[in-house]
Amino acid sequence: MRAAYLVEPDADRPAEAIRVGDLDPAPAPDGWVEVDVRAGALNMHDIWTLRGANKGTGTRPHVIGSDAAGVAGDRDVIVYPVVPRKPDGRIVEHAVLLPDAGHGVLAERIAVPPGHLVAKPGHLSWSEAAALPTAWLTAYRMLFTKARLEPGHVVLVQGAGGGVATAAIGLAAAAGATVVVTSRSPGKRERALALGATAAIGSGERVPQLADVVVETVGPATFEHSTRSTRAGGTIVVCGGTSGFAAQLDLARLFAREISVHGSTMGTLAEFEALVAFVAAHRIRPAVDSTADLADVRAQAARMLAGEAFGKLCVSLS
Ligand SMILES: NC(=O)c1ccc[n+]([C@@H]2O[C@H](COP(=O)([O-])OP(=O)(O)OC[C@H]3O[C@@H](n4cnc5c(N)ncnc54)[C@H](OP(=O)(O)O)[C@@H]3O)[C@@H](O)[C@H]2O)c1
Structure with a gap:
């Protein structure tokens, strides 16, 4: 079975830590469902794993990847990436991605818990x-x-080219919102407008309208701009920090304008089902920067690290 995996992390050159080769499939826990993976995608999470920052189960070789779509029996499916599921759906506390539980998905054949498959x-x-x-x-x-x-x-939406950012543009536009994006790159700003954004400005530039909602994935490089750009009573939601994790916060602006800041991480199975239904209903086509054969997954990871991508970096396993 061909797979992309990690044997020895490399903090300085994480893309170089990826190996691609034949592995014996790990024995699947009882009742899990087998999927023939057709395509996968990379995330910053994989980069942190390759750097050695995500300890996961610590087993080696460690198959990387949390994003996959493929065929289970006679069904075309997408894999829900989070374990364990929290039945109440309010908090995903302590949930981890499949690779951190020892079940990475960038492999020709994987097994996932029953109920983790949603129709493509x-x-x-x-x-x-x-x-x-x-x-x-x-x-x-x-x-x-x-x-x-x-x-x-x-x-x-800060940092228009990222996977979460391009998703937020597509989802918010389909939901009837007015979407303003920032990017350092004129090319990415153009592409964000084509995805449905109504305005695209340079990183840190004055917004045309204060925002009800800010999607923050960039961190310290944009956080001060996010608070400046939120209307009184508005909401900033943070899921990550590509530029780092220690941002400055003007508390006076926060309390005087009654701005709310929420942390958010991944999502529940119910949210995943709702997302896929929303994508189907609005016939949204997720932005894919490029698809390479699994053999070239290192180059895809390097492109992510260089900040060059617009949308998801995918690999084909067909
Ligand atoms: N909590 C969760 O469940 C979860 C899930 C997914 C991702 N994340 C996190 O979310 C973050 C975003 O990940 P991603 O994969 O969507 O995108 P990404 O590839 O990490 O890039 C996001 C954007 O950051 C912008 N950026 C980077 N450095 C910058 C700087 N110095 N100044 C201004 N902008 C900068 C770039 O925008 P421009 O080039 O357009 O300016 C880039 O497109 C990561 O920290 C990731 O770990 C968290």
Whole structure:
């Protein structure tokens, strides 16, 4: 079975830590369902794993990846990436991604817990389907569960090219929001407008309208701008920090304008099912930067690290 895996982390050159080769499939726990993976996608989470920052189970070789779509029996499916499921759905506390539980998905054949498979919408390619699990689920929860997005809201999305950011643009635009994006790159700003954003500005530039909702994935490089750009009573939702994790916060602005800041991470199975249904109903095509054969997964990881990508970096296993 071909797989992308880690043997020895490399903190300085994480992409170089990926190996691609034949592995024996790990024995599947009783009752788990086998999936022939057609495509997968990379996330910053994989980069942290390759750096050695995510300890996971510590077993080696460790198959990487939390995003996959493929065939289970006679069904085309997308894999829900989070274990364990929290039945109450309010908090995903202590939930981990499949690879951190020892079940990474960038392999030709994987096994997943029953109930972790959602039907692939017919309009999506395998790569588009594989884009959904981690980044799109995270964006869905940020917008709809945490920020309670409504039609007519103004949404500011920082760092337009990222997986979560491109997902937030597509979802918020389809939900009837006005979407403003920031990016350092003129090319990415153009592409964000094509995805449904109504305005695209340079990173740190004055927004045309204060935002009801800010989608924050960049961290210290944009956080001060996020608080400056939120209307009184608005909401900032944070799921990560590509530029670091120690941001400055003007507390006076926060309390005087009664701005709420929410943390958000991944999402529940119910949210994943709702996301896939929403994508199907609105015939949304997730932004895929590029798809490479699994053999070239290192180059895809390097592209993510260089900040060059617009949308998801996918790999094909067909
Ligand atoms: N909590 C969760 O469940 C969860 C799930 C998924 C991702 N995440 C986290 O969310 C973050 C985003 O991940 P991602 O994969 O969507 O995107 P990403 O590839 O990490 O990039 C996000 C964007 O950050 C912007 N950026 C990077 N450095 C910057 C800087 N110095 N100044 C301004 N902008 C900068 C870039 O935008 P421009 O080039 O357009 O300016 C880039 O497109 C990561 O920290 C990831 O770990 C968390």
